[in-house]
Amino acid sequence: MNANEQLRSLIKSHRSIRRFQSKVVPQSIIDDLVECARWAPSSHNVQSYSIICIRNQQTKEKLDKLCGNQSYISQCPVFFVFVMDFYRHAVISSAYQTSFEIEETENLLIGSVDTALVAENFLLSARSHGLGGVMIGGIRNEAEEVAKLLKLPKWTLPIMGMCVGYPDQHPWQKPRITKSSIYHEEYYQTDNLNVDLAKYEHITEDYYTNRTNGKKTDGWGKQMSVYFSKVRRAKLTKFIKDQGFSLK
Missing domain, CATH: 3.40.109.10 (NADH Oxidase)
Structure with missing residues (x-):
């Protein structure tokens, strides 16, 4: 290498x-x-x-x-x-x-x-x-x-x-948000954002479920919604x- x-x-x-x-x-x-x-x-x-x-x-x-x-x-x-x-x-x-x-x-x-x-x-x-x-x-x-x-x-x-x-x-490595959610060419694009976020939600739900043996199952989106609901x-x-x- x-x-x-x-x-x-x-x-x-x-x-x-x-x-x-x-x-x-x-x-x-x-x-x-x-x-x-x-x-x-x-x-x-x-x-x-x-x-x-x-x-x-x-x-x-x-x-x-x-x-x-x-x-x-x-x-x-x-x-x-x-x-x-x-x-x-x-x-x-x-x-x-x-x-x-x-x-x-x-x-x-x-x-x-x-x-x-x-x-x-x-x-x-x-x-x-x-x-x-x-x-x-x-x-x-x-x-x-x-x-x-x-x-x-x-x-x-x-x-x-x-x-x-x-x-x-x-420790396990947390999966990062999909490239298509954060990378834009020429201008900020939102057309596929909901689809991309849904994919990432499934990825992170699986990650936390496996990492914690089912003790934690919420995906990234659910966690962020709770996080930003508090002062x-x-x-x-x-x-x-x-x-x-x-x-x-």
Whole structure:
């Protein structure tokens, strides 16, 4: 298998790993993951992110609870928090005595995309070292408390966490939505969407039924309908505004 095939295989073999060996992740590997993350694309080269590495067990246990009692956070060898970060830009603007027009919604989008791209580079690089991981959106459940715990300054937001370590499991790979549902040529096409979604519903119903021995049978569509029927992270908007993003 050549390098291109290896890369494509790595990308397409993604699985979320939530159980890890007790083996320590060497600092040399973490340094390489950060270096690879640094070269992710960035709009206008803004580079509006920071990465916080957490090994302290007490801190991981607190984050475990703040993220909705996700025990793999406290059990993983090392946990990372990917932070949307415009604090550096505020410092620069002050140094050059220019106005700091950070409140626009566009900047929130730029920072979120920057941070997500960095996190994906980081995870792919981790997997190339034989590590596994899982991204944790629950880091936003209690974003204000996370910010206090990690001493985040104004103009920063925790976007996602990531458990990293040597895998101690090989979970089933969840089937992805059909290509015809997400790929469009020339314009957004909806003619076959209902048919495509029905196919995917059957695929995912079979997947969950087999994976759980019948304990869970709902397909992707049913799960999404339940997911989006509930209000989530209602406090997040206020925290975002308190951090300096008024969403103009």
